[in-house]
Amino acid sequence: MEMLSVDVLGICGSPRKGNSEFLLQQALEAARSVDPDHVQCTLYSVRGKKLAPCVSCFRCGELEGECVIKDDFQQLRELWVAADAIIYSVPVYHMGIPGQLKCFIDRLGNSLFGRYRHLFPAGVESLPKQLKVVASIAQGVHLCSGQEHTITDLINHALVMQCVPVAGDLWESYIGPAGWTGKDIARDALARQFERGEGDAAILVKAARDVGRRVVEMARILKAGGRQLREHLQDDPSYAPFLERIGR
Ligand SMILES: Cc1cc2nc3c(=O)[nH]c(=O)nc-3n(C[C@H](O)[C@H](O)[C@H](O)COP(=O)(O)O)c2cc1C
Structure with missing residues (x-):
């Protein structure tokens, strides 16, 4: 059977090259290791990028999705x-x-x-079923200080975008890799703690790597299933972008 290729996009939400990027690199490395010849990974950081807030003009509804604000949004949207x-x-x-x-x-x-x-008849517009796999890693400086809430917000985003959230493996990760830096605000706190073999950092790195592998496996399951069911799914226009992306 043909090995299905998978494009993984890692998005780092920190304005600095720090702990989030360290964990993302771990996750992407693990994703690539599943099948280096067929898994392509891209790391995109928001660091130094201009991503202005939505101004609620709703022009994108008239301009086939184009946003009137021109900044780094367009590039990241196309990668996404x-x-x-x-x-x-x-x-x-x-x-x-x-x-x-x-x-x-x-x-x-x-x-x-x-x-x-x-894609949709007037009056019943919707968002298409993107069926991308989405994983979320969050870490903060303190314990129980917003990690689960942050991951839940990203899971909600995945659901709104008609994507499939994945968590990684129990017991290190229930809803996604979540951790803390042990009150250390340094950008390399987790990397240093991991090098020293400290328990919480080791758990977080394991969870990040697990979720990296999991997104690849789940993306392949969806791709294989989508190809198999193409004939049935194509009757529903909301699957169009998914079917186009996964090929035949
Ligand atoms: C504006 C701001 C708000 C923050 N709020 C929280 C918070 O609510 N909970 C928490 O645990 N850490 C908080 N932190 C700390 C960062 O989450 C923490 O230092 C993290 O390791 C930074 O990741 P980075 O190295 O990828 O930038 C905050 C930091 C900043 C700059």
Whole structure:
């Protein structure tokens, strides 16, 4: 049987090269290790990028999804649309998702609604079933300080985008890799703790690697299933972008 290729996009939500990026690299390395010849990984960081907030003009509904604000949003949106799997890795900010990433997510939803609107009859517009695999990693400086809430927000985003959230493996990860830096605000806190063999960092790295492998496996399951069921699914226009992405 042909080995199905998988494009994994890692999105780092930190404005610095720090702990989130370290965990994302672990996850992407594990994803690639599943099948280096067929798994392509891209790491995109919001660091230094301009991602302005949505201004609620709703022009994207009239402009086939184009956003009137021109910044780094367009490039990241196209990477997102092309990927089979997305891994978000974010620092907890004020018990939630950091602002730059939230700006991207807000604009992504409305922009793609506009882009795919033509697929649906007037009056019953919807978002197509993207069926991308989405995993979310979150870490903060303290314990129980927003990690689960942040991951839940990203799972909600995945569901709204008609994607498939995955968590990784129990017992290290219930809803996604979540951890803390042991009160250390340094950008390399987790890397150093992991090198020293410290328990919490080791658990977090294992969880990140598990989720990296899992997105590849799940993306292949979806791709194989989608190809198998193409004839039935193509009657429903909401599967069009998925069927186009997975090929035959
Ligand atoms: C504006 C801001 C808000 C933060 N809020 C939280 C928080 O609510 N909970 C928490 O545990 N850590 C919080 N932190 C700490 C970061 O999540 C933590 O330092 C993390 O390791 C940073 O990840 P990075 O190295 O990838 O940037 C906050 C940091 C900043 C700058």
